[in-house]
Each structure stands twice: as structure tokens, then as C-alpha cells.
Amino acid sequence: MTTADLHTLTGAYAVHALPDGEREEFERHIADCPACAQEVRELTATATRLALAVSVAPPPQMREAVLRRIGTVRQEPPAVARQERRGAAGLLGGARRLPRYVLAACLAGVVALGGVAVWQHQSADDARQRADRVEQQAAELSRVLAAPDAATATRKLDGGTTATVVVSRSLGKAAFLAAGMPTPAAGKTYELWFDDAGTMRPAGLMDPDATDQALVLDGRIENASGVGVTVEPAGGSQRPTSAPVAVVTFPEAAGV
Structure with a gap:
């Protein structure tokens, strides 16, 4: 395998997709190639973030609490146009501020509830606390990997x-x-x-x-x-x- 070929294997190595022979050859290569070594660290950190995005499940009691309170919570009346615009801007602004993997974790939680879209105050607080913990863990992991x-x-x-x-x-x-x-x-x-x-x-x-x-x-x-x-x-x-x-x-x- 040529050196040019070895330069293209950083992604496969980062996700453990190389067969043993190629992996050993690539490891010898990155020992003398700082650019590939740095790229492997960055790709490994990215792959880890993506893995963490789907590793957080909502607590089992969240579904039961939501379903139990559906029949007792009054639906909010329609908002006026100005409030709708302000609400939409706030949601979009919040989405821009949150890292992608935190949003993915929250969305995964919603899907796990079987499409139920009613979030009560306590459940939302629990979800935010879990997302904060995931974000802190991912940030610490990224520091080590990079x-x-x-x-x-x-x-x-x-x-x-x-x-x-x-x-x-x-x-x-x-x-x-x-x-x-x-x-x-x-x-x-x-x-x-x-x-x-x-x-x-x-x-x-x-x-x-x-x-x-x-x-x-x-x-x-x-x-x-x-x-x-x-x-x-x-x-x-x-x-x-x-x-x-x-x-x-x-x-x-x-x-x-």
C-alpha cells in the first residue's frame, strides 16, 4: 500500500473498520505522520459525539407521567400572530445555541414516547438536566480525544x-x-x-x-x-x- 493510500484511511481507522493487517500498517504510518494522527483524533471525537447522540434514553417513568396527565391538562389557546413569531424565533434561537448531539438526544427521547408531544414541567426539567450531564460528559471526552x-x-x-x-x-x-x-x-x-x-x-x-x-x-x-x-x-x-x-x-x- 502506498503512502498516498494510507493518508485516506483516517476515517476507517477512527471507527475501527480496518482489517488487522491494514490497521497495523496504518498505525506505523501515523507514528510518523502528525497530520494523519491529528485527523484521527478529530474524527474519533466526532464519532464519539455521534454515538452519544443516541445513547441517552428518557427515564421509563416519563412516558407514564405524560400519559397520566394528558386528560387533566388543558390545551393552550391559540396565540396571536406576534406571539407566534416571537415563540418561533425563541425556539429557533435556542436550537442554534444547543449542540447538535444534545438536540438529537432530546429528539430521541420524544420518539421513544411513541410520538406523544405533551411535556410537563417536571419532565422537561429532568430532560434538561440529563441533557446537561450528557453535554458535560461529551465535552470532557472531546478534550481528552483532541x-x-x-x-x-x-x-x-x-x-x-x-x-x-x-x-x-x-x-x-x-x-x-x-x-x-x-x-x-x-x-x-x-x-x-x-x-x-x-x-x-x-x-x-x-x-x-x-x-x-x-x-x-x-x-x-x-x-x-x-x-x-x-x-x-x-x-x-x-x-x-x-x-x-x-x-x-x-x-x-x-x-x-
Whole structure:
């Protein structure tokens, strides 16, 4: 494969779509190509934002609350033309201010309600709080993925799962991205751990219902050499109660 061909593989590499041989060749290429390395970081951040756009579901009780109150809430009277114009401008202005992935999350919530378009005050507050949390998580994830010293390591696990860690030592943070994670048994969840010379330090919980996800590990890297994943009881554990299903060693800083 020519160097020109390798320059075109940044997108496929960012979404883990390269076969093993091409992936290894491309990884050797980006070690000496800062432009492609930067493009991979940016494309990975974008792909993560798109994934997060569909990863947020409304709480189950929201549908029940809306349907319960439909018969008791009076319909608003038609607004006059001026109010309609002002209302439309306000909605459009709000849409311009919100990031695309937050809007997508809100729309996904509406679709999940079966087309019901009645939003009560408390439900709307809950949705806004969830959207704010998603926005904060996505912003933190993007900082790690787009950091100038971000370094990436990918490992194929049993069953076809792909696990990727992205480390920024200047930020002291690491992100974990998984594709094709099998669903754990009922009452179980995946827990992440910093590997501190063989001692596991809690680093956050994964969503047991999501096969593809990306999140920033809780806490700072400090002296950790990698990240481990174990299956734990719902809610997590203070110490691992099972053997790791995966351990991914942190890569060296970009450019090292």
C-alpha cells in the first residue's frame, strides 16, 4: 500500500473498520505522520459525539407521567400572530445555541414516547438536566480525544469486542471506548479500574445496556499503567470480585 493510500484511511481507522493487517500498517504510518494522527483524533471525537447522540434514553417513568396527565391538562389557546413569531424565533434561537448531539438526544427521547408531544414541567426539567450531564460528559471526552498529546491503544477481545484507550498525560485523564461489548448477566455491570502496578483502583461504571460506548475514566491517571474491566454486581464494587475480562495497557504519549 502506498503512502498516498494510507493518508485516506483516517476515517476507517477512527471507527475501527480496518482489517488487522491494514490497521497495523496504518498505525506505523501515523507514528510518523502528525497530520494523519491529528485527523484521527478529530474524527474519533466526532464519532464519539455521534454515538452519544443516541445513547441517552428518557427515564421509563416519563412516558407514564405524560400519559397520566394528558386528560387533566388543558390545551393552550391559540396565540396571536406576534406571539407566534416571537415563540418561533425563541425556539429557533435556542436550537442554534444547543449542540447538535444534545438536540438529537432530546429528539430521541420524544420518539421513544411513541410520538406523544405533551411535556410537563417536571419532565422537561429532568430532560434538561440529563441533557446537561450528557453535554458535560461529551465535552470532557472531546478534550481528552483532541488533546495534542493524546495517544491511542486498541485491543481486540474475545467475542469480537474492540477496546480502545485514549490517554492524555498533560490532562492526567484517559478515555475508554468499547465496540461490541456483550450484555452482562442480569444484575451485573462492567466496572473500569486503573491498574496501579497490579492494584486496581475504581475508575467508573459502564452502561450494561450499551454495546458501544465511550467515557472518560473517573479520577486521574497518576501512576496507572493501564485500565482493566471486570464484571461486578450492579452499582459496582470497591475492589474487583472477578477476573478481568480485559486489560489494556496505556500507550506512551504521542510523539514519544
